[in-house]
Amino acid sequence: MKIAIDARFYGLENAGLGRYTVNLIHSLSKIDKENEYSVLLRKKYFKELSLPGNFKKVEAEFQHYGFSEQLHLVRLLNSMDFDFVHFLHFNTPILFRGKYRCI
Numbered sequence: 001m002k003i004a005i006d007a008r009f010y011g012l013e014n015a016g017l018g019r020y021t022v023n024l025i026h027s028l029s030k031i032d033k034e035n036e037y038s039v040l041l042r043k044k045y046f047k048e049l050s051l052p053g054n055f056k057k058v059e060a061e062f063q064h065y066g067f068s069e070q071l072h073l074v075r076l077l078n079s080m081d082f083d084f085v086h087f088l089h090f091n092t093p094i095l096f097r098g099k100y101r102c103i
Helices: 012-031 067-079
Strands: 002-006 036-041 055-059 084-087 100-102
Touching: none
Parallel strands: 002 036, 002 084, 036 055, 084 100
Antiparallel strands: none
16 A cells, blocks of 8 residues: 655654654554555655655655645645555645545
8 A cells, every 4th residue: 555644743843743753654664564655754854764665755845734735735745646645633735635544
């Protein structure tokens, strides 16, 4: 399965959601060698995060709660190949019509 993860909140400076995102990505990279992941990251963590071969980093420098998230993030997601997106926050782009989970 091909899974995209909106990990733009990655990093401990983003408090609880940031810690959850760090732990989720770290744990999945240790235990899951079958699924393919596209991890959407901000520039700050794009270069420094090292992931295994079944993970692909995608730069997604879009501010949360703003116009660029609603327009440009949707455009990026629509250009990608995945079965569904896992949004780690309730603010999903309103124009995105693909399959997703928000947990």
